[in-house]
Amino acid sequence: MTAPLLEVTDLATHFHTRAGVVKAVDGVSFSLRKGEVMGLVGESGSGKSVTGFSLLGLIDPPGRIASGSVRLGGQELVGMPGAHLRKLRGKRMAMVFQDPATTLNPVIAIGAQMRMALEAHGVTGTEQTRERSVQVLTRVGIPDAARRLEAYPHEFSGGMRQRVAIAIALLHNPELLIADEPTTALDVSIQAQILAEMKSLVAELGMALIWISHDLATVSSLADRIAVMYAGRIVEAGPTAAVLRNPRHHYTQGLLDSLPARAEPGHDLVQIPGTTPSLLSLPPGCAFAPRCPRADAACGVMPELLTEGARQHRCWHPLGLEVAA
Amino acid sequence: MLGHVIERVAQALLVMLVMSMLVFTGVYAIGNPIDVLIGPDVSQQMRLDTIRAYGLDRPLWEQYVTFLTRILQGDFGRSFVFGLPVLDLILSRLPATLELTLMAVCGAALIGVPAGIYAGYRPDGVLAKVIMAVSILGFSVPTFWIGLVLIMTFAVELQWLPAGGRGETATLLGVQWSFLTANGLSHLLLPALNLAFFKLALLTRLARAGTREVMLTDTVKFARAAGLSEWTVLRRHVLRLIAIPIVTVFGLEFASTLAFAVVTETIFSWPGIGKLIIDSIQSLDRPVMVAYLMLVAFVFITINFLVDLTYLALDPRLRKARA
Numbered sequence: 001m002t003a004p005l006l007e008v009t010d011l012a013t014h015f016h017t018r019a020g021v022v023k024a025v026d027g028v029s030f031s032l033r034k035g036e037v038m039g040l041v042g043e044s045g046s047g048k049s050v051t052g053f054s055l056l057g058l059i060d061p062p063g064r065i066a067s068g069s070v071r072l073g074g075q076e077l078v079g080m081p082g083a084h085l086r087k088l089r090g091k092r093m094a095m096v097f098q099d100p101a102t103t104l105n106p107v108i109a110i111g112a113q114m115r116m117a118l119e120a121h122g123v124t125g126t127e128q129t130r131e132r133s134v135q136v137l138t139r140v141g142i143p144d145a146a147r148r149l150e151a152y153p154h155e156f157s158g159g160m161r162q163r164v165a166i167a168i169a170l171l172h173n174p175e176l177l178i179a180d181e182p183t184t185a186l187d188v189s190i191q192a193q194i195l196a197e198m199k200s201l202v203a204e205l206g207m208a209l210i211w212i213s214h215d216l217a218t219v220s221s222l223a224d225r226i227a228v229m230y231a232g233r234i235v236e237a238g239p240t241a242a243v244l245r246n247p248r249h250h251y252t253q254g255l256l257d258s259l260p261a262r263a264e265p266g267h268d269l270v271q272i273p274g275t276t277p278s279l280l281s282l283p284p285g286c287a288f289a290p291r292c293p294r295a296d297a298a299c300g301v302m303p304e305l306l307t308e309g310a311r312q313h314r315c316w317h318p319l320g321l322e323v324a325a
Numbered sequence: 326m327l328g329h330v331i332e333r334v335a336q337a338l339l340v341m342l343v344m345s346m347l348v349f350t351g352v353y354a355i356g357n358p359i360d361v362l363i364g365p366d367v368s369q370q371m372r373l374d375t376i377r378a379y380g381l382d383r384p385l386w387e388q389y390v391t392f393l394t395r396i397l398q399g400d401f402g403r404s405f406v407f408g409l410p411v412l413d414l415i416l417s418r419l420p421a422t423l424e425l426t427l428m429a430v431c432g433a434a435l436i437g438v439p440a441g442i443y444a445g446y447r448p449d450g451v452l453a454k455v456i457m458a459v460s461i462l463g464f465s466v467p468t469f470w471i472g473l474v475l476i477m478t479f480a481v482e483l484q485w486l487p488a489g490g491r492g493e494t495a496t497l498l499g500v501q502w503s504f505l506t507a508n509g510l511s512h513l514l515l516p517a518l519n520l521a522f523f524k525l526a527l528l529t530r531l532a533r534a535g536t537r538e539v540m541l542t543d544t545v546k547f548a549r550a551a552g553l554s555e556w557t558v559l560r561r562h563v564l565r566l567i568a569i570p571i572v573t574v575f576g577l578e579f580a581s582t583l584a585f586a587v588v589t590e591t592i593f594s595w596p597g598i599g600k601l602i603i604d605s606i607q608s609l610d611r612p613v614m615v616a617y618l619m620l621v622a623f624v625f626i627t628i629n630f631l632v633d634l635t636y637l638a639l640d641p642r643l644r645k646a647r648a
């Protein structure tokens with residue numbers, strides 16, 4: 001058993017807003033081996049992006065990492081001086097975002113943007129930066145890359161723009177890539193293409209990938225493991241097949257029931273009743289209790305994250321494990 | 326691109342033509358210059374002769390056509406007061422105002438933009454709060470008052486800097502400039518500071534607002550995620566993204582200061598065109614007024630055009646739209 005590449009323990013990221021402390025991430029733990037793909041799933045506002053930004057140390061005030069530990073290759077990142085952290089960002093760990101229309105700088109040619117990212121980690125010189133840029137652009141499927149270096153983001157389609165952003169993230173062959181819903185803003189057919197390409201890239205580069213999505217279906221085709229987030233906590237984690245086939249947490253079950261592919265013919269999609277709770281006023285126990293069909297008095301106390309083999313769940317009445325009373 | 330330039334030049338010519346009509350009729354309406362030209366004690370005959378000599382008895386449209394024809398030949402007439410060709414008169418005063426304006430506007434930009442970027446980058450810092458407080462002062466205190474305070478402080482009390490005049494000048498390209506000599510520069514400093522104050526406040530606030538907005542965008546977050554240093558993010562990304570409104574205001578401020586530096590020029594007895602125009606209005610020196618207003622229109626049009634060209638250089642999306 002090799003040591004994990006990434007080890008996140010009890011990570012908590014809070015935003016100190018006027019209305020109160022928003023516990024966007026509250027006690028998240030997981031680990032990731034080299035080359036492993038983890039899907040991070042949850043509804044909007046559950047804290048997926050904040051988790052990703054926390055790993056990179058990109059939390060701006062009023063937010064801050066309140067506690068916990070993030071270790072990359074054994075090295076502690078929480079509390080590391082900004083200048084050291086910067087040297088890891090883009091080099092050993094990288095991130096791509098949801099909307100390629102806003103991530104790339106609209107007024108700088110993509111070749112120049114790639115060059116900046118290369119120079120940030122000591123790769124300099126016109127020839128060298130050019131060569132590496134063309135190489136990576138070609139790898140992510142930009143045709144005629146050498147000629148496209150002078151082009152500006154608006155001259156690319158949405159899918160191509162996202163490929164450019166992915167290329168920038170891959171310039172230094174990072175060990176860890178965090179992809180924050182990188183296909184959500186794209187057409188369905190482009191989504192499938194990029195998903196397939198990501199799969200082959202991960203296999204080829206031996207890179208660990210955290211694929212953030214609110215869509216279980218997208219994640220299931222890609223991820224080795226799935227972690228489900230709800231209101232800043234991981235409520236269930238485990239190997240993809242196991243989680244999809246036998247979900248433990250009632251929220252995961254709800255997400256599965258709302259997948260179009262699972263709908264019984266002739267029946268409407270089942271939506272989870274209620275809405276995501278406000279992070280400012282979470283109930284003391286299980287945050288899902290107000291929406292959970294199985295909730296009872298016990299759920300008023302926060303359930304611990306329990307481990308069973310390769311799986312974990314945070315529920316008093318886990319599906320498929322309860323002894324019929 | 327070339328088509329765009331030609332279109333802009335045609336527009337500019339049209340605007341100048343309209344301006345010339347407005348200016349000519351406007352100035353015509355404000356008074357009879359004949360009393361300036363000759364004393365009250367001359368004979369009636371002489372008065373009529375003078376009116377005829379200057380063509381003041383002709384109908385308005387005819388005077389305008391004559392005026393326009395002359396302008397097109399580069400002849401703006403002679404100043405009633407100084408007896409000199411108007412063009413020479415204005416050109417002899419223009420460098421003084423030009424160097425004053427350039428120093429004020431460029432100084433304001435060189436200090437205000439970095440200060441504003443800093444204040445937007447660290448909005449909660451002490452220095453940012455100081456910068457913003459100073460900028461509020463720059464907005465709310467009138468120019469003439471700041472000018473007087475500057476003179477009282479630096480010229481009268483401390484006696485570090487002279488209170489007025491251009492000081493020694495040196496010749497460059499056949500024109501006299503103050504900024505080329507140490508003495509001239511010391512004369513230039515206070516009036517330039519006075520003029521710069523408002524612009525400094527304006528550019529600081531503009532840069533700060535832009536920076537605050539841009540810092541929150543995914544573009545900056547993505548650049549940081551790629552490992553760019555904060556300095557590179559500010560210099561290469563933020564500065565580029567906030568540049569367009571700054572260039573716009575810079576251009577407008579430059580043009581309006583060049584045209585209307587009159588308060589500062591009066592306080593510091595700076596012999597620029599601002600003083601010239603005030604004097605010419607007082608003495609109803611019609612040719613000077615007309616030529617001056619035409620010059621102002623020309624300056625605004627030219628600067629707008631340059632600002633527009635800068636947009637194209639700054640934003641590739643506009644280049645595409647105009648191609």
Ligand SMILES: Nc1ncnc2c1ncn2[C@@H]1O[C@H](COP(=O)(O)OP(=O)(O)OP(=O)(O)O)[C@@H](O)[C@H]1O
Nearest residue numbers: 015017022024043044045046047048049050051214
């Ligand atoms: N700068 C901030 N200030 C205050 N609260 C914040 C800030 N950034 C994020 N949050 C809060 O953190 C919570 C989690 O946000 P996050 O962006 O991680 O959600 P997400 O799971 O990525 O959702 P989505 O699917 O919409 O991207 C949200 O409720 C949000 O209100």
Ligand code: SF4
Nearest residue numbers: 286289292299315316
């Ligand atoms: S702990 Fe209780 S409320 Fe929460 S998911 Fe489990 S059964 Fe539902």
Ligand SMILES: [Mg+2]
Nearest residue numbers: 048049050180
């Ligand atoms: Mg998100």
